[in-house]
Amino acid sequence: MLGYAIKRLLSAIPVLFGILVVTFSLARLIPGDPCKAMLGDKVSEATCAEFARNFGLDQPIWVQFFYYLRDVAQGNFGNSIRFSRPVSQIIIERLPMTIELAFLALIVATICGIAIGIFAARRHNTAGDVGTMAIANVGIAMPVFWLGLMMAYVFGVALKGTPLWLPPSGRLTAGLVSVPFYDVWGWQMAKGTFGAQFAEFISNFYIFNALITFNWAVFNDAIRHMILPALTVATIPMAVIARMTRSSLLDVLGRDYVRTARAKGVPDNKVVQRHALGNAMLPVVTILGLQMGALLSGAVLTETVFGLAGVGRMLVEAIFARDYPIVQGFTVLIATIYVVVNLIVDLSYTYLDPRVRPQ
Amino acid sequence: MTSLDAATARAAEIVIEDGLLGNPVPLWKQTWKRLLRKRSAQVGMIFIGFMILVAIFAPIIAPYDPNQVLIGVEDIKRREAPCVHLLGCDVAKPQHIMGIDGNARDVFSRLVYGSRISLMIGVITVSAALVMGVFLGAIAGFFGGWLDNLIMRVMDVILGFPSLLLAIAIVAVLGPGIVNALLAISVVSVPGYARVTRASVLSVKSQDFVSASRVLGASKWRILFTRVLPNALTPIVVLATMGIAGGILEAAGLSFLGLGAQPPMAEWGTMLGSEKDQIFSSPHLVFFPGIAIVITVLGFNLLGDGLRDALDPRLNA
Numbered sequence: 001m002l003g004y005a006i007k008r009l010l011s012a013i014p015v016l017f018g019i020l021v022v023t024f025s026l027a028r029l030i031p032g033d034p035c036k037a038m039l040g041d042k043v044s045e046a047t048c049a050e051f052a053r054n055f056g057l058d059q060p061i062w063v064q065f066f067y068y069l070r071d072v073a074q075g076n077f078g079n080s081i082r083f084s085r086p087v088s089q090i091i092i093e094r095l096p097m098t099i100e101l102a103f104l105a106l107i108v109a110t111i112c113g114i115a116i117g118i119f120a121a122r123r124h125n126t127a128g129d130v131g132t133m134a135i136a137n138v139g140i141a142m143p144v145f146w147l148g149l150m151m152a153y154v155f156g157v158a159l160k161g162t163p164l165w166l167p168p169s170g171r172l173t174a175g176l177v178s179v180p181f182y183d184v185w186g187w188q189m190a191k192g193t194f195g196a197q198f199a200e201f202i203s204n205f206y207i208f209n210a211l212i213t214f215n216w217a218v219f220n221d222a223i224r225h226m227i228l229p230a231l232t233v234a235t236i237p238m239a240v241i242a243r244m245t246r247s248s249l250l251d252v253l254g255r256d257y258v259r260t261a262r263a264k265g266v267p268d269n270k271v272v273q274r275h276a277l278g279n280a281m282l283p284v285v286t287i288l289g290l291q292m293g294a295l296l297s298g299a300v301l302t303e304t305v306f307g308l309a310g311v312g313r314m315l316v317e318a319i320f321a322r323d324y325p326i327v328q329g330f331t332v333l334i335a336t337i338y339v340v341v342n343l344i345v346d347l348s349y350t351y352l353d354p355r356v357r358p359q
Numbered sequence: 360m361t362s363l364d365a366a367t368a369r370a371a372e373i374v375i376e377d378g379l380l381g382n383p384v385p386l387w388k389q390t391w392k393r394l395l396r397k398r399s400a401q402v403g404m405i406f407i408g409f410m411i412l413v414a415i416f417a418p419i420i421a422p423y424d425p426n427q428v429l430i431g432v433e434d435i436k437r438r439e440a441p442c443v444h445l446l447g448c449d450v451a452k453p454q455h456i457m458g459i460d461g462n463a464r465d466v467f468s469r470l471v472y473g474s475r476i477s478l479m480i481g482v483i484t485v486s487a488a489l490v491m492g493v494f495l496g497a498i499a500g501f502f503g504g505w506l507d508n509l510i511m512r513v514m515d516v517i518l519g520f521p522s523l524l525l526a527i528a529i530v531a532v533l534g535p536g537i538v539n540a541l542l543a544i545s546v547v548s549v550p551g552y553a554r555v556t557r558a559s560v561l562s563v564k565s566q567d568f569v570s571a572s573r574v575l576g577a578s579k580w581r582i583l584f585t586r587v588l589p590n591a592l593t594p595i596v597v598l599a600t601m602g603i604a605g606g607i608l609e610a611a612g613l614s615f616l617g618l619g620a621q622p623p624m625a626e627w628g629t630m631l632g633s634e635k636d637q638i639f640s641s642p643h644l645v646f647f648p649g650i651a652i653v654i655t656v657l658g659f660n661l662l663g664d665g666l667r668d669a670l671d672p673r674l675n676a
Contacts, residue, residue, distance in 0.1 A: 018516030146649030297523035
C-alpha cells in the first residue's frame, strides 16, 4: 500500500515537470518581442535591454528555465503587468472563491448524482428510469455557461419578488462586507509574512470566514450568492455521476451474491444499502476524479457568467490584457491543483478497493 | 432467469440474422443493424440528421442573410423580442421567429447558418485530433520501448491540464480566433485517441493473424496499417463520435469567452457570448443559440452511446 502510494506520488513528478515546461514554453512562444509585448510597442532599445537583464532574458534558454523553476518553487510567479502587483498576491485574493465554488459544486454533484443514480437503477426500465436518464443526457449536452445564464434569468429575473429569488451575480450584496477573522479577533500580524498571507488566504473563503466569526448575515448572503453558480458548475458532473452510479449499481445488482441475499429474504432496501452500494461506488470514485477537470473548466466559464472574481475570470481578462505573468502563473496553479486532486483520488481508490491494492 | 433466457435467444437471433451461420457478414454491417435497434442511436441520428439538413439547406431555410443589418431595411428595433405571426404577433410587423440581435440581425438566420460552422468545428477538430492521436498511439503501442515511453509521457502531461484550461492557454499564446481555437481543441484531445489506440493496438498485436503476417514477411509498417489498425478501430470510432460533441462544446466555450470565433461570424458560442450581458433584458438572444448547441451535442452523444453498445456485443445481452 505504502509502496504504491510512493510510486504514484513519484509518477506525478514528471507530469508536474512537464506542466512547467509547457507553461514556460507558452510564454516564450508568444509571437514578437516579450519586451514589446509586456511594455508596449513604443518602448526604447535601452529600456528593453534593461528589461531583458532584469528578467534574465539575455541568458541561454536553459538558464532561463532554471530561473523559472527556482521562482515557481519559491511561490514567485512574477508581477502582474496590469496591476503591478505580485501574481502570488492576486492568487491569494482570487483562488479561495474558485475553490469555494468548485467545492460546493462537488458536494452537490456527488450527493445528488449518486441519489439520482440509485433512484434510476432501482426503477430499471420504468418511466422514472428512462426519464431521469434522458434528463441526465441533456444535462451532459448543455454548455455550462448557457445553463448559468438561463438560471440567472429564471432565478434572478423571472422569480423576482418570490421567495425563490436568488442573486444572479456577485459574491455579496452591496453594503455587506466580509471582515477577515484575524481583524475580528484582533490579531496583529506583520504584513508580508507567510503567516499573514496564509491568514488572508483563509479569510478570503467568505463562507468559511463568516462561519468561524459567527457573522450570520454575511454567511447567509454568501451562501445565497453561491447557490446558482454552484448548481451550474455541478450540473454536468452530476449527470455523469448519476449515469455511472446507475450502470454500476445495475451491474452489481445482477451479481450472484445479491441474488443470494435476496433469496435468504433480505428486504430490498437492505440489499441495496448493505450489499450492493459499497461495491457499486468504486467506478463512481474514479469518475469523480475525472470530473474535477470539468469542475475546474466549469468554474472558469461560470465565474464569467455570474461576475465572480475568481481565478477563471482573472485568467480570461489577463489574456485580453496580454498580462502574461498572470496567464502563466494561473495556468501552472490550476494544472497543479488538478494533478494533486487526481493523485488523491487515485490513492483513495486503492484504499477503497482491496482488489487493486497491490500486495 | 427469464432475462437470461431472453438474452440467449436474442444473441442467437442476432447470430442467425447477421448470417454468421451462413455467409459471413462484415462487422460494419452487423454493427449498423444493431445500431438501428438502439433507441439512443435512433434519437441521436435524428438530431444529427436534422442539423445536417439545416446546414445543407441553410440558404433556403434562412429568411435573411445572417450578417445583414436590418436597421433601415425594416421597421425593427435592436434586440426586439421574437415576432411569430402564428402566435398572434401583429401581421403588419415583419416576422422574426427568434427575434433580432444587438446588431439588428435576424437571430433565426444566424442560428441556421451557425449549424454549418458548428458541424464543421466538430468534424475538423476530431479529424485533426484523430489523425495525430491514432498515429502517435499506434506507433507507441506497436513499436513499444523508449518511443512508447516518450510519447505516452508527453500525452500524460497534456492530460495533466484540465482540457479547457490548456486550450485557453494555447489560444492565449496564438491569439484569439476560430482557427487557433480549433487547433487548441485538437491538441488537447489528442491524448484520448492516442491512449485508446495504443491500448487496442497492444491487445491486437499479439494475436495470431498478426504473427501470421509477420511470418509471411510483411514489413512492420504494413502490418501496423493493414493488419493491426483496422482491428483496433472499434473503440476509436466511439471516442470520435463523442469527440465531435466535445469539440463543439469546447469551441462554443472558447467563443463564449471571446477566444474563439470572432464577431460577426454566426457561431453559436459567439452569439451567446456577445449578448450575455443582455440576458436580463433580452433572454431570447441567449436562449436559442444554447438550444441549438444542446440538440447538436446531444445528438452526437446519443449516437456515441448507441455505437458503443452496438460495437460491444457483450453489452447486448
